[in-house]
Amino acid sequence: MEYKSPAEKGPNSQTGRVPAASLAENVQYMKDQLQSPEDLLIKSIVMAAGQKGAVACIDGLVDKQLKVQILQTLMQERLSIDSAGAKSNEAEQGAEEGDGSGDGMPVEAGKIPVQDARYSTDWDDILLSILTGDTALFVEGAKEVLLLGSKGWKSRAVEEPQTETIIRGPRDGFTEDIRTNTALLRRRVKDVNLRFESFRIGRRGRKDVIVAYLNGVVNPQLVEEVKRRITTIDIDDPEGSGYIEQWITDRYWSPYPQILNTERPDKVAGAIMQGKVALLIDGTPFQLIMPIMLSSFIQSPEDYYQNWILSSVLRILRVISAFVALFLPGLYIALLEYHHGLLPSKLAFSIAGTREGVPFPAVVETFLMETTLELLREAGIRLPKPIGQTIGVVGGLVIGEAAVTAGIVSPVMVVVVAVTAIASFAIPSYGFAVSIRLLRFGIMLAAAIFGLYGIVLALIMNCIHLANLKSFGVAYTGPLAPLRLGDWRDFIIRVPVMNMVKRPAILETMDEVRINTDDQGEKNK
Amino acid sequence: MKTASFGERPVTPLEMSMTIASMLIGVGVLTLPRTLASATKSFDGWMSIAGAGLIAMLLGALVSRTAVKAGNQPFLEYASSLISRPLACLLAFFQMLYFLGFSAYETRAIANISKQYLFDRTPVEYIALAFFLVIVYGVSGSRSGLLRLNVMFLPAVLSIVVVVVVFGYRWFEFGNLEPFFVTGIPGLLKGMKEVVFSLLGFEIILYYIVFMARPEKAPKAVVGGILVAVVIDLIIYQLAIGIFSNVGAMNIIYPTVELAKEIQFPGNFFERFESLFFVIWIMTIYNTAVMGFDLAGECMAFLFKRMTKRVRHLILAPAAMIICMTPNNLPQFDLLGTMISYLAVGAGVLIPCGLLLLSGRKKGTAAHADTK
Numbered sequence: 001m002e003y004k005s006p007a008e009k010g011p012n013s014q015t016g017r018v019p020a021a022s023l024a025e026n027v028q029y030m031k032d033q034l035q036s037p038e039d040l041l042i043k044s045i046v047m048a049a050g051q052k053g054a055v056a057c058i059d060g061l062v063d064k065q066l067k068v069q070i071l072q073t074l075m076q077e078r079l080s081i082d083s084a085g086a087k088s089n090e091a092e093q094g095a096e097e098g099d100g101s102g103d104g105m106p107v108e109a110g111k112i113p114v115q116d117a118r119y120s121t122d123w124d125d126i127l128l129s130i131l132t133g134d135t136a137l138f139v140e141g142a143k144e145v146l147l148l149g150s151k152g153w154k155s156r157a158v159e160e161p162q163t164e165t166i167i168r169g170p171r172d173g174f175t176e177d178i179r180t181n182t183a184l185l186r187r188r189v190k191d192v193n194l195r196f197e198s199f200r201i202g203r204r205g206r207k208d209v210i211v212a213y214l215n216g217v218v219n220p221q222l223v224e225e226v227k228r229r230i231t232t233i234d235i236d237d238p239e240g241s242g243y244i245e246q247w248i249t250d251r252y253w254s255p256y257p258q259i260l261n262t263e264r265p266d267k268v269a270g271a272i273m274q275g276k277v278a279l280l281i282d283g284t285p286f287q288l289i290m291p292i293m294l295s296s297f298i299q300s301p302e303d304y305y306q307n308w309i310l311s312s313v314l315r316i317l318r319v320i321s322a323f324v325a326l327f328l329p330g331l332y333i334a335l336l337e338y339h340h341g342l343l344p345s346k347l348a349f350s351i352a353g354t355r356e357g358v359p360f361p362a363v364v365e366t367f368l369m370e371t372t373l374e375l376l377r378e379a380g381i382r383l384p385k386p387i388g389q390t391i392g393v394v395g396g397l398v399i400g401e402a403a404v405t406a407g408i409v410s411p412v413m414v415v416v417v418a419v420t421a422i423a424s425f426a427i428p429s430y431g432f433a434v435s436i437r438l439l440r441f442g443i444m445l446a447a448a449i450f451g452l453y454g455i456v457l458a459l460i461m462n463c464i465h466l467a468n469l470k471s472f473g474v475a476y477t478g479p480l481a482p483l484r485l486g487d488w489r490d491f492i493i494r495v496p497v498m499n500m501v502k503r504p505a506i507l508e509t510m511d512e513v514r515i516n517t518d519d520q521g522e523k524n525k
Numbered sequence: 526m527k528t529a530s531f532g533e534r535p536v537t538p539l540e541m542s543m544t545i546a547s548m549l550i551g552v553g554v555l556t557l558p559r560t561l562a563s564a565t566k567s568f569d570g571w572m573s574i575a576g577a578g579l580i581a582m583l584l585g586a587l588v589s590r591t592a593v594k595a596g597n598q599p600f601l602e603y604a605s606s607l608i609s610r611p612l613a614c615l616l617a618f619f620q621m622l623y624f625l626g627f628s629a630y631e632t633r634a635i636a637n638i639s640k641q642y643l644f645d646r647t648p649v650e651y652i653a654l655a656f657f658l659v660i661v662y663g664v665s666g667s668r669s670g671l672l673r674l675n676v677m678f679l680p681a682v683l684s685i686v687v688v689v690v691v692f693g694y695r696w697f698e699f700g701n702l703e704p705f706f707v708t709g710i711p712g713l714l715k716g717m718k719e720v721v722f723s724l725l726g727f728e729i730i731l732y733y734i735v736f737m738a739r740p741e742k743a744p745k746a747v748v749g750g751i752l753v754a755v756v757i758d759l760i761i762y763q764l765a766i767g768i769f770s771n772v773g774a775m776n777i778i779y780p781t782v783e784l785a786k787e788i789q790f791p792g793n794f795f796e797r798f799e800s801l802f803f804v805i806w807i808m809t810i811y812n813t814a815v816m817g818f819d820l821a822g823e824c825m826a827f828l829f830k831r832m833t834k835r836v837r838h839l840i841l842a843p844a845a846m847i848i849c850m851t852p853n854n855l856p857q858f859d860l861l862g863t864m865i866s867y868l869a870v871g872a873g874v875l876i877p878c879g880l881l882l883l884s885g886r887k888k889g890t891a892a893h894a895d896t897k
Contacts, residue, residue, distance in 0.1 A: 338644060341797045348796075450655060453643050456804045457659050460811050463677055464663045468670040481676035483540050 017123045023140040027054050033127060040130075047074050051106065052140040061133035063152025069113050070135060070148055105144040107137060116149040128206065155180065161263035161285075163430055166302040173263045178208050178282035181265070185212060185280070188269035193217070196280075199230055201244070205237025208282040209244065212268070217503070217511045218275045225472055226277045226290065240284040248290075250470050255438050257431040258471040260289040260296055267301045275509035277472075291472035293506070295479070295491050297432035298322065303494050312493040318426055319492060325424035325436050329366050330443035330455050332416045336362035338451030357407040363448040365409050369417045370444065372399065374437065377421075478506040535738040536669070538746040540676050544816075545585075545727050545750025547675040550682060550757060551813035552634035553723025555806070557758055558765035558780035564716035568701075568766050569708035571759060573716030578755035580717070581724040584874050585747040588727065591877040592734040593743055594884050600731040600877075601827040607883055614828055619872035620728075621824035625841060626865040627726070628817035629848035631810050632656050633858060636849075638779060642803050653849050656811070661842050663815040664822060665834070669736055671812075671819060678808040685805045686757055692788045693764050701770040702763070720758065722866040726813065727751055728873035732820050778855075782806075818845065 019026050027042060034040055039059040047053050055071065109117040120126050126145050130136050133151035158180065161173030174181045182196060193215040201207050209230060213223055229248040238244050245259045246252055262268060263285050268278045271289040279288040289296075298318040303311035336355075340348050358365060376395035380388040400414045420440070427433040439462065446454035469476035479487030484505045489495040501517060503509045536544070561570035595603035605613030636653040644652075663671060708716075730747050734740050765780045768787060774780045785802035822837045829837075852858040 339797075339800055342800050344796050450647075450652075451643060452800060452804050453639055453652065453807070454655070456807050457655060460808060461659055461662055463674055464659075464666055464670065467673040467677065468666040475673065477673060477677060481540075481673035483537065483543075483676050 018121050019123060019126070019138070019143055019145055021141055021143050023052055023054060023138055026138050026145075027056075029123070030056060030127070030130075033123075034130075043071070045071065045075055047107075047139070048076055049106075054138045055135055056130055056138070057135040057150065058130060058133065061131075061153050062135060062150040066114060066150045066152060067135060070137075070150065073112055074107070074137070105137075105142045105146050106139055107146055109146060112146075112148055114148045114150060118147050119144045120147050121145070132206075158184065164262060164264050164267075164300075164428070166300060166305075168305045169302055170264075170266050172265060174265060174268075174285040174287055176283055176285055178210065178280055181280050181285075181287065182210060182212075184265040185269060185272075185278075188265060189214065189272060194272070197227065199227075201230065201233050202235060202237045205239065207238050210280040212272060212278040212280055214272050214275070217273070217509050218277060219508050219510065222277055222291070222472060222507075226279070230279075238281075241279070241281045241286045241288050244279065244281060245288055250472065254465065254469055255435045256294075256466070256469060256476070257429075257435065258290075258292065258469065258476065260292045260429065261286040261431065262289060263287075264301060270301060270304070273514075275503050275507045275511075291470075291474040291507070293471065293474065293478050294466060294476055297427065297429040298492070299490075300428040304497070308494050308496045315492050315494065318428065321423040321426040322432075322436060325420055325427065325433070326440055327443060327455065328416055328420045328423070329370055329440060330447035330458075331452075332413070333362050333366050333444055333447040334451040334455055337448070342452075351410070351412050354412055355410040358410050359407070360409075362413075363444075365413050366416075366444060367441075369403075369409055369413055370420075370441070373417050373421055474506055479504070482506070536672055536733075536736045537738060538742040538749075540672065541730070541733070541737055541743065541746035542749035542753065543679045544672055544675040544733065545730065545747050546753040547679045547682070547809050547812040548726040548729055548816055549724055549751065549754035549813075550809050551723075551726070552631055552638075552810055554754075554758060554761055555634075555638065555779045555781045557720070557723055558762050558769075558774045559777060560719040561716050561762060562766065562771050562774040562780075564719060565708040565712045565771075567704055567707050567771050568763065569706060569713065570716050570762055570766070572708075573713050574720050574755060574758050574762060576713070577717040577720035577724060578751065578758075581721055581727070581755070582748045582751050584878070585727040585730075585751050586744045587878045587881060588874060589730045589734070589743040589747040591881040591884075592731045593740055594881065595731075595734070596740070597735070599735065599827075601824070604880060607880055607887065616872065616876055617824045617827045619868065619876075621821050621828070623865060623868040623872050624817045624821035624824065625845050626848055626861070626868065628660065628814045628821060629845040630862055630865055631814040631817065632660070632845070633849045633852065633861075635807060635810055635814075637855075637858070638782065638803060639807075641779070642782060642800055650850060654846070656814070657842060657846055657849070659811070660815050660818050661838055663811075664819045664838060668819060671815060672733065672736060674815075675812050678812055681805055682809040683757075685802055686760065689785050689788060689802060690760055690764060692790065693768065693784055695789075696787055697764065697767040698770075699767065701767050722863075722869075723758070724751060724754060725866060725869040725873065726817075728869070728877065729816055729820060731877060732823055818842075821845075 020029075027044075031040075031042070040056065041059050042054055042056045044052065044054045053074070055067075055074070057067065105119055109119065120129070121144055126136055126147065129147045133153065135148045135150040137146040137148060139146075155177040156175045158172045158175055160171045172184060174184065186194065191214060195211075195213055195215045197211045199209045199211070201209050211223065211226055211230065226248070230244070233244065233247050235243065235247070238247070241261055245257075245261065249258045251258065260271075268280075268287055268289060272278055276292075277290055279290070281287065298315055300314075303315065306314075335342055336351070343351070355362075360368070372395075376391060376399075379395070380391045382388075383391055396418070400418070403409045404411050404414060424433050424436060427436065443455060443458050446458035448454075450457065466477050467475075467481060475482055478484060479491055486502060487504045487506055489500055490504070494500075498515065501515045502512050503514055505512070558570075561573060564570070565573060592600060598606075601613055601617050604616055607613075608616075632653050633649075635656050636649045639652050640647065640649055663674070727747050727750065730743055734743050737743060737746075761781050761784070765774050765784055768784065769777060769780060777783050782799050782803055785799040786797065788798045790798070818841065821841055822834065825837050825841065826832065826834075848861075852861050
């Protein structure tokens with residue numbers, strides 16, 4: 001791999017330290033380094049040829065069956081070992097220092113029944129391998145150590161994603177195990193050009209990160225940029241995808257997410273097929289997709305599984321819901337405080353009638369209710385699931401009703417708050433919905449100061465920010481501005497599948513054509 | 526962080542047309558039916574609009590020819606190569622004054638109209654200040670971001686015009702348009718002058734052409750943009766005369782906004798649509814003002830090469846605010862508008878066209894010298 005992570009060597013690195021020829025010394029060193037924790041298993045063995053050896057691994061990270069197999073193979077006659085310790089030729093490549101033949105590993109890697117086995121003479125490497133679930137074999141008199149891949153631990157089964165539920169579409173979701181996740185992706189994209197490039201990030205945490213993309217489709221500059229940004233990450237432990245997202249994002253002070261996170265393999269597969277890049281991160285079911293545009297937030301994978309008319313209408317509905325979630329409370333303030341005249345007179349009278357006993361101006365009322373709502377939401381998330389729903393119902397209905405009866409807020413206010421909340425739930429992306437919740441308060445403030453004029457100024461500022469925003473070099477407001485009319489086929493309206501001939505032009509992919517329109521059936525690349 | 530450059534594809538001709546259109550659609554359209562109605566009789570103003578549109582398109586094509594000639598170098602650098610640097614500095618100064626004045630004028634107009642239609646108690650100064658702060662926020666971002674902003678806002682503005690037209694025709698009386706062809710030539714010319722003034726602003730192509738992927742398409746793009754503005758002027762004018770009649774339009778300060786007031790939706794959902802109309806219109810006026818301010822900064826950068834963008838804006842913003850607040854009443858405000866328009870004609874249109882002539886002659890002599 002040409003990209004070396006700066007965090008390749010950990011802080012407790014013993015650069016250059018090599019195992020000694022003595023078995024006892026090696027075992028002791030390993031015990032010292034790890035302070036012989038309870039889960040470190042070291043088993044001394046006597047191999048078939050009579051040599052002494054030791055096998056070390058971490059309990060719980062190794063596949064028990066595989067380990068038994070390894071031990072059996074080592075201890076049974078089947079393994080012929082040259083007593084001189086000379087290795088077979090094919091193993092020579094793994095050991096540059098093996099020229100003093102007495103120091104070499106007498107056990108041939110090819111004869112152990114595990115998928116991957118390699119030689120190592122670097123203590124850092126050996127210890128890290130043990131800590132990630134490999135089994136190390138030490139043999140008396142050998143300076144080399146054989147590392148046997150025996151990873152296998154308890155991981156959550158593939159389940160339906162919790163955060164992005166859809167009605168029609170695959171039900172599997174990513175898990176915390178990166179291997180399962182790559183498998184889920186491979187099962188969807190059976191293209192030979194699907195590339196996984198792995199990185200190990202974090203000085204102490206050592207997280208595996210895989211850059212996944214479709215070679216020959218994705219713009220190579222984009223892949224280079226993603227890899228470059230990943231290699232800049234130098235942190236002790238990037239826990240979860242959130243750390244990595246924040247580190248590599250274009251503008252970290254923007255309220256808008258510039259990288260999409262998802263639990264759905266079909267979403268990632270679709271993005272990769274479009275010419276985007278995905279990051280698979282070990283230890284979290286939330287994988288990252290980049291670059292994205294604002295329009296990505298109103299699109300759901302379901303749109304592609306359903307009838308195109310229905311999907312288009314739903315997308316329009318989501319756009320409306322985003323606007324409602326952003327502007328409705330602000331509009332309420334503006335209309336009541338500044339522009340009564342804008343409302344139809346009957347409605348204005350009825351609102352004024354219901355606000356009769358309310359002691360606060362509309363601004364205070366709105367801030368009060370919106371804050372209460374956010375409070376309820378936060379409480380609902382923190383509480384255990386069954387109680388959380390109760391809080392939602394109790395909070396929403398009872399507090400709202402009681403507040404109206406007590407004359408603190410007007411019934412119209414409760415309606416406004418409820419509609420705003422529902423509209424914000426209709427947005428498919430949680431990250432975007434959170435941004436909108438945040439900005440809503442800004443809009444409310446602007447409305448409180450300048451009414452409709454304030455709202456439009458806030459909208460303009462928002463649009464300037466969006467127009468300047470980029471996600472990995474791709475304009476965030478595309479394909480609206482810069483105008484790419486070809487990309488409007490899959491923007492707010494999704495045209496029938498047969499008409500989505502090209503990949504998004506704004507991504508500048510290498511292979512633009514998705515649908516073969518050539519009658520000859522020859523795909524021209 | 527460095528970003529990949531592949532997403533930064535320059536502006537297409539269509540986007541440039543949209544930019545020009547959003548520059549031209551500004552405050553002018555809001556008062557146009559009044560100024561035109563005072564200059565012409567009955568519905569004859571349409572001839573003024575058509576004539577002025579043709580003139581503007583011709584001038585636009587000429588100015589953009591100059592911009593094309595400049596090639597990849599900034600317009601002012603090109604000008605200084607033609608007419609020496611001191612003269613180019615003078616030109617830059619006048620253009621800076623013009624763009625700054627333009628921006629300030631639009632802001633004052635926003636403040637005036639907002640005071641009339643949105644709030645009656647808030648002082649004009651605060652309304653203008655808020656607007657100015659947003660302008661400064663806008664220009665502190667990237668310049669291609671501003672161009673993208675145009676593309677985002679123009680559709681909203683065009684659709685609100687469509688709404689006004691569709692729902693406004695209920696009150697349209699054809700009798701108001703009659704009789705035809707009654708205005709004399711002087712009246713028409715006077716009307717044309719007003720329309721040309723409202724169509725000024727296409728000079729921005731001189732500066733924004735560097736963003737175009739294919740600069741040779743600039744003349745077409747500019748003419749297209751002017752055409753959009755002219756069509757909108759025509760539509761609004763005929764609607765205003767058809768609804769208010771000539772005399773009515775003459776006596777309304779902002780006839781276009783009043784047009785929106787006449788609209789009633791089925792079910793009376795919006796009682797006073799003109800507030801909403803004006804609020805949407807603020808977006809296009811903002812585009813006009815922010816581009817003006819941005820280009821004023823650009824001209825200043827030519828004058829003071831070592832000044833940073835932040836310092837430039839810190840100097841320009843209070844200056845614009847002072848210009849904006851100078852007129853005390855409507856006649857003075859109109860006078861400011863006229864002055865800026867003359868400045869625009871001089872610095873923005875005539876001098877670039879003169880440069881075009883000059884460059885043609887220089888090239889001619891150069892070619893002549895080559896043949897010798």
